[in-house]
Amino acid sequence: MVAGYPFFLLDELQTAVVLLDETLGVVYLNVAAETLLGVSARQVLGQPVAELAAEDVRYIDILRAALENFQPYVQHDMDIRLKHGGTAFVDSIVTPVEADGTSYALVEMVSTHRAQRIAMKQHLMSQYAANQAILGGLAHELKNPLGGIRGAAQLLEREFENPELQEYTQVIIGETDRLTTLLDRMMGHGPAQVLAPLSVHEVTERVRALLAVDSTPGIHIATDYDPSIPDLVADVDQLIQVVLNVARNAVQAMAGKGNLLFRTRIRRNVTLGDQLHRLAAVIQIVDDGPGIPPNMQNQIFSPLVTGRPEGTGLGLSIAQSLVHGHGGSIECSSQAGKTVFSVIVPVQEGPE
Numbered sequence: 001m002v003a004g005y006p007f008f009l010l011d012e013l014q015t016a017v018v019l020l021d022e023t024l025g026v027v028y029l030n031v032a033a034e035t036l037l038g039v040s041a042r043q044v045l046g047q048p049v050a051e052l053a054a055e056d057v058r059y060i061d062i063l064r065a066a067l068e069n070f071q072p073y074v075q076h077d078m079d080i081r082l083k084h085g086g087t088a089f090v091d092s093i094v095t096p097v098e099a100d101g102t103s104y105a106l107v108e109m110v111s112t113h114r115a116q117r118i119a120m121k122q123h124l125m126s127q128y129a130a131n132q133a134i135l136g137g138l139a140h141e142l143k144n145p146l147g148g149i150r151g152a153a154q155l156l157e158r159e160f161e162n163p164e165l166q167e168y169t170q171v172i173i174g175e176t177d178r179l180t181t182l183l184d185r186m187m188g189h190g191p192a193q194v195l196a197p198l199s200v201h202e203v204t205e206r207v208r209a210l211l212a213v214d215s216t217p218g219i220h221i222a223t224d225y226d227p228s229i230p231d232l233v234a235d236v237d238q239l240i241q242v243v244l245n246v247a248r249n250a251v252q253a254m255a256g257k258g259n260l261l262f263r264t265r266i267r268r269n270v271t272l273g274d275q276l277h278r279l280a281a282v283i284q285i286v287d288d289g290p291g292i293p294p295n296m297q298n299q300i301f302s303p304l305v306t307g308r309p310e311g312t313g314l315g316l317s318i319a320q321s322l323v324h325g326h327g328g329s330i331e332c333s334s335q336a337g338k339t340v341f342s343v344i345v346p347v348q349e350g351p352e
């Protein structure tokens with residue numbers, strides 16, 4: 001199929017185009033792809049795809065999946081490590097095509113501007129920090145009068161002759177305590193971070209055990225772990241809190257019936273905030289519940305945003321703060337039947 005096609009037209013495109021055969025050997029690449037990847041067609045034609053760029057296991061999985069499932073895949077914000085060093089930032093689409101009984105993977109890559117992406121993420125982070133500051137101030141202002149109300153209720157209680165009336169003061173005291181705890185959480189008051197080496201699987205397994213206690217028989221929990229992920233230097237309790245907050249939301253969204261998956265992976269060359277990290281650990285929490293309504297998706301990490309009548313809207317906001325405290329970030333993609341939260345934490349790089 002390859003010969004005879006007017007491939008020269010593809011050389012006019014700005015989009016990088018690479019064609020791979022079933023064994024992921026390079027069949028063709030256009031001029032834009034040569035430029036983007038910094039390789040020449042002469043060097044790489046007939047070679048395995050690993051000759052195009054430094055190996056990225058995740059991307060190779062996507063290529064294989066596209067061919068096996070005969071289904072197109074879109075991957076946004078990819079960082080491709082180039083053979084000659086350096087990194088290309090791209091959005092990529094992999095489309096399986098068939099010709100004369102043979103399958104090929106057609107790969108398109110559009111360069112995205114790193115500066116633009118970083119600016120976007122920084123904007124989100126500073127917006128987030130501003131939100132936190134406003135809420136922190138508000139929470140602080142509310143705590144003092146609450147203390148007064150609680151104290152007054154206690155004094156009142158002592159004056160009552162009739163003990164039955166205590167029921168009412170107990171409601172006041174109980175509710176002010178609940179609000180105080182909530183405000184403390186809003187202000188981000190918690191124990192200070194304690195860093196120690198730990199495996200991401202220690203975190204996911206602890207959360208799994210915690211969920212097993214309160215979840216219903218209709219929820220099935222599965223795991224898909226990459227055992228080769230290096231240890232993190234992190235606060236184990238905080239990461240458990242993060243994964244638990246995210247996983248509890250998933251369980252709640254599935255309303256008693258569905259599948260929850262904990263998946264762990266390594267991600268290479270990730271930009272978090274304005275930092276490029278060579279290696280990050282990713283914990284994904286995947287559920288097949290109804291998904292997050294599209295008009296809520298941009299807001300779920302903001303405090304007090306909730307879709308549940310009994311919700312506080314603090315779970316994800318706290319989780320995001322804790323992960324930011326580790327130099328990481330939580331990302332989310334959601335559609336009906338598939339919601340994926342990715343908790344990304346950079347792996348400290350030791351001396352090489």
Ligand SMILES: Nc1ncnc2c1ncn2[C@@H]1O[C@H](COP(=O)(O)OP(=O)(O)O)[C@@H](O)[C@H]1O
Pocket residue numbers: 245249250251253287289290291292293300305306307308310311312313314315316317339
């Ligand atoms: N896996 C999920 N599936 C569907 N909706 C979700 C999921 N995770 C979070 N959400 C939505 O995001 C909202 C915010 O979550 P969160 O910050 O934990 O607050 P809360 O759980 O108190 O509502 C939830 O109320 C829910 O509407």
Ligand SMILES: [Mg+2]
Pocket residue numbers: 245248249314315316
């Ligand atoms: Mg929650």
